[in-house]
Amino acid sequence: MEMHRDDLGAKLGMWIFIFTEILLFGGLFLVYAVMRSHYSDEFHQAAHQLNAFIGTVNTVALLLSSATVAMSITAVQKGEKRKAVLFILITLICAGIFLFNKYFEWGHKFSIGLYPGSDMMVGLKHGYILFFSLYFFMTGLHVFHLIVGSIILTIIMVKIQTGSINAEKYVLLENGGLYWHLVDLIWIFLFPLLYLIT
Amino acid sequence: MEHTETHITDYRVYGWVLLALLIFTTITITVTWIDLSALTVMVALIIASIKSFIVLRYFMHLKFESKLFTVFVVMVLSIYVLVIALTFFDYLLR
Numbered sequence: 373m374e375m376h377r378d379d380l381g382a383k384l385g386m387w388i389f390i391f392t393e394i395l396l397f398g399g400l401f402l403v404y405a406v407m408r409s410h411y412s413d414e415f416h417q418a419a420h421q422l423n424a425f426i427g428t429v430n431t432v433a434l435l436l437s438s439a440t441v442a443m444s445i446t447a448v449q450k451g452e453k454r455k456a457v458l459f460i461l462i463t464l465i466c467a468g469i470f471l472f473n474k475y476f477e478w479g480h481k482f483s484i485g486l487y488p489g490s491d492m493m494v495g496l497k498h499g500y501i502l503f504f505s506l507y508f509f510m511t512g513l514h515v516f517h518l519i520v521g522s523i524i525l526t527i528i529m530v531k532i533q534t535g536s537i538n539a540e541k542y543v544l545l546e547n548g549g550l551y552w553h554l555v556d557l558i559w560i561f562l563f564p565l566l567y568l569i570t
Numbered sequence: 571m572e573h574t575e576t577h578i579t580d581y582r583v584y585g586w587v588l589l590a591l592l593i594f595t596t597i598t599i600t601v602t603w604i605d606l607s608a609l610t611v612m613v614a615l616i617i618a619s620i621k622s623f624i625v626l627r628y629f630m631h632l633k634f635e636s637k638l639f640t641v642f643v644v645m646v647l648s649i650y651v652l653v654i655a656l657t658f659f660d661y662l663l664r
Contacts, residue, residue: 380636387639391646398650405654406661408611424599431595439588442579442629449578546631553629560621564614568602 386547414499427567437466438556460529577634
């Protein structure tokens with residue numbers, strides 16, 4: 373029996389979900405923009421605390437992972453299953469690198485007593501508190517999306533392996549890819565705004 | 571409708587796109603070494619916007635999808651820019 377399928381509709385649904393995500397992060401970026409214009413000097417100095425090198429490594433990891441997800445779609449369309457699985461695997465490794473770096477980055481801040489609600493942070497100037505609160509909240513929410521995306525891509529990888537995602541039917545891979553690119557897209561703005569503008 | 575025909579992007583295209591994104595990342599980082607004072611944020615945002623455009627167009631396949639998707643994305647981004655503009659009108663002219 374022929375099942376009804378609407379790939380265009382599925383992708384449209386995914387895009388509408390992505391719009392809600394853009395507006396979610398958009399709200400945070402708006403808060404950042406207003407607070408930055410109000411406390412520009414303090415934001416300036418607080419950003420020096422962030423390690424731009426780790427930020428750069430993570431940017432490269434995310435860009436590479438985005439490219440490999442896009443390539444896995446090409447591989448599936450061409451029926452090259454092994455390559456498709458390999459591309460997703462590279463993506464997941466990049467995600468692992470990102471998480472590894474984030475763990476040490478946050479771990480370092482926690483170890484010197486810099487985390488939301490800590491005695492040290494409460495004693496800081498208002499602009500610093502705002503900067504670090506936004507930093508923890510925005511990168512935290514972003515990393516949460518990255519973990520969710522990794523789980524989705526792992527499921528997709530298994531489905532490619534078992535053949536339930538194939539050259540005829542791969543809209544799930546496309547939608548998972550869209551989600552992953554969203555994670556990359558958000559980082560494209562987070563990286564310069566938090567790490568570089570010092 | 572002919573639209574059901576799928577577009578297969580060559581691996582090399584994604585390779586070039588990745589290279590372009592990495593070059594723009596290098597530019598963003600290099601620019602921070604130069605002191606542009608008030609322009610720094612502007613430059614960073616312009617470069618990030620160019621990178622987003624590339625990601626949306628190639629990685630997210632807007633170039634090859636139905637134009638409907640592009641219309642939606644432009645609408646959503648316009649609304650967001652409008653919200654930012656209105657907020658700053660209020661905030662700066664208070």
